[in-house]
Amino acid sequence: MKKRSARGTITRESVADAALAxxxxxxxxxxxxxxxxxxxxxxxxxxxxxxxxxxxxxxxxRGRVLxxxxxxxxxxxxxxxxxxxxxxGVHRVMGEHPHxxxxxxxxxxxxxxxxxxxxxxWAVMLKEGFAIEDVLRAYGSVMSFAIGSVxxxxxxxxxxxxxxxxxxALLKELVGRAPGQYGSLATVAAKVDRWRWDxxxxxxxxxxxxxxxxxxxxxxxxxRRRPRTHRVRS
Amino acid sequence: MKKRSARGTITRESVADAALAxxxxxxxxxxxxxxxxxxxxxxxxxxxxxxxxxxxxxxxxRGRVLxxxxxxxxxxxxxxxxxxxxxxGVHRVMGEHPHxxxxxxxxxxxxxxxxxxxxxxWAVMLKEGFAIEDVLRAYGSVMSFAIGSVxxxxxxxxxxxxxxxxxxALLKELVGRAPGQYGSLATVAAKVDRWRWDxxxxxxxxxxxxxxxxxxxxxxxxxRRRPRTHRVRS
DNA sequence: ACCTGAACACCGTTCAAGT
DNA sequence: ACCTGAACACCGTTCAAGT
Numbered sequence: 294m295k296k297r298s299a300r301g302t303i304t305r306e307s308v309a310d311a312a313l314a315x316x317x318x319x320x321x322x323x324x325x326x327x328x329x330x331x332x333x334x335x336x337x338x339x340x341x342x343x344x345x346x347x348x349x350x351x352x353x354x355r356g357r358v359l360x361x362x363x364x365x366x367x368x369x370x371x372x373x374x375x376x377x378x379x380x381x382g383v384h385r386v387m388g389e390h391p392h393x394x395x396x397x398x399x400x401x402x403x404x405x406x407x408x409x410x411x412x413x414x415w416a417v418m419l420k421e422g423f424a425i426e427d428v429l430r431a432y433g434s435v436m437s438f439a440i441g442s443v444x445x446x447x448x449x450x451x452x453x454x455x456x457x458x459x460x461x462a463l464l465k466e467l468v469g470r471a472p473g474q475y476g477s478l479a480t481v482a483a484k485v486d487r488w489r490w491d492x493x494x495x496x497x498x499x500x501x502x503x504x505x506x507x508x509x510x511x512x513x514x515x516x517r518r519r520p521r522t523h524r525v526r527s
Numbered sequence: 528m529k530k531r532s533a534r535g536t537i538t539r540e541s542v543a544d545a546a547l548a549x550x551x552x553x554x555x556x557x558x559x560x561x562x563x564x565x566x567x568x569x570x571x572x573x574x575x576x577x578x579x580x581x582x583x584x585x586x587x588x589r590g591r592v593l594x595x596x597x598x599x600x601x602x603x604x605x606x607x608x609x610x611x612x613x614x615x616g617v618h619r620v621m622g623e624h625p626h627x628x629x630x631x632x633x634x635x636x637x638x639x640x641x642x643x644x645x646x647x648x649w650a651v652m653l654k655e656g657f658a659i660e661d662v663l664r665a666y667g668s669v670m671s672f673a674i675g676s677v678x679x680x681x682x683x684x685x686x687x688x689x690x691x692x693x694x695x696a697l698l699k700e701l702v703g704r705a706p707g708q709y710g711s712l713a714t715v716a717a718k719v720d721r722w723r724w725d726x727x728x729x730x731x732x733x734x735x736x737x738x739x740x741x742x743x744x745x746x747x748x749x750x751r752r753r754p755r756t757h758r759v760r761s
Numbered sequence: 762a763c764c765t766g767a768a769c770a771c772c773g774t775t776c777a778a779g780t
Numbered sequence: 781a782c783c784t785g786a787a788c789a790c791c792g793t794t795c796a797a798g799t
Contacts, residue, residue, distance in 0.1 A: 500738020
């Protein structure tokens with residue numbers, strides 16, 4: 294909808310940012326090639342100079358999001374501050390831009406800037422004495438939770454922040470069926486408007502850091518060789 | 528592609544199952560109204576008798592998936608077995624059907640059967656003495672992790688199980704840039720083919736259950752009134 | 762190389778009509 | 781109520797053409 298931009302002013306970043314702006318404003322499904330082109334004052338096909346297809350555009354968007362996450366200035370002093378920092382960064386950025394969350398669930402690759410970002414985090418963990426396989430194990434569990442908490446909140450609450458509307462719809466759903474049948478749900482749902490979703494995140498991140506500490510983090514005190522229990526599951 | 532089904536034989540379940548079968552076989556993006564209709568031998572518009580729109584179809588699919596999760600027979604004896612059981616169920620079902628994972632990230636509602644399922648889990652937690660707000664806090668953190676671990680694995684490894692191909696692509700990516708720059712990434716990536724993703728899940732679920740135990744679970748020994756630390760964040 | 766305009770093969774969904 | 785067939789307003793992407 295903007296005026297035609299001068300030739301040569303388009304960049305991968307400006308395209309990705311335009312796409313993110315549309316997602317913010319109109320929802321993720323409104324991010325179409327045509328809409329993004331209109332946003333920067335170009336023709337749909339002009340974008341194909343910068344991104345070979347729509348998955349590549351998603352990848353570019355994800356790169357820009359990760360730059361925002363890293364801009365929350367994660368301390369690299371300890372492995373705890375690294376893991377907590379990146380989790381908190383994901384949680385904060387996605388809390389501010391709920392329409393961006395589908396990017397986290399779309400398996401269309403990580404841009405080079407994302408690789409560099411991860412490399413920096415893993416370097417700290419290795420330097421702190423993490424075993425190589427524990428780096429991915431610990432990073433994976435924390436990132437899984439960070440991503441999942443954002444998506445789970447979106448699934449439960451929707452994207453519009455209409456908590457009350459959702460709760461009422463839920464209760465109406467319950468009343469419509471056999472009364473008393475969904476007693477536990479109703480009991481908890483009645484508390485939902487007083488609910489702070491951040492508490493879910495806090496409980497999870499605290500538990501995970503503690504668990505990593507005891508299960509795979511290197512102790513600076515005594516330089517033991519990662520005492521992992523070998524487990525057998527049926 | 529099947530033969531025309533007799534009039535009146537279509538059900539919500541058969542439509543949802545056909546959609547899940549297509550996702551399994553051809554990928555999630557191949558689940559189109561037209562493809563599902565063809566799968567059950569009907570016309571595209573025939574589905575609209577059972578689902579008002581595509582989001583409703585997703586909701587129906589999610590309901591069928593949750594039935595599978597609950598079919599993993601979750602023990603309801605303790606709150607630990609409930610939370611671990613549902614997390615393990617999600618992890619197992621989605622491990623067997625990676626193409627279904629986008630359903631977990633799509634915020635288009637939970638079907639009534641899903642509500643009943645959650646109600647049953649929460650009933651156990653309440654009966655075990657959980658405070659009302661702790662029910663959602665604990666359930667939320669565990670489910671967030673379960674969902675996130677599935678999606679994170681899919682993001683990192685792709686959906687085809689082509690672990691080696693992915694790793695090679697990653698390493699090639701690294702070599703292409705300044706050598707030695709992505710040292711940490713390369714060090715860890717070199718171990719990836721020996722990697723068991725289940726270890727990420729095990730570390731997370733263990734940590735979360737332990738954290739819930741200390742931070743909000745009721746102790747059967749001494750019936751204290753949930754000793755939560757009151758925290759203030761900047 | 763960058764960008765345009767027309768066209769193609771899809772998609773979800775509406776509508777009018779049949780049983 | 782259940783189901784059909786044609787049509788509409790989209791979508792991502794290809795192609796031939798211009799600078």
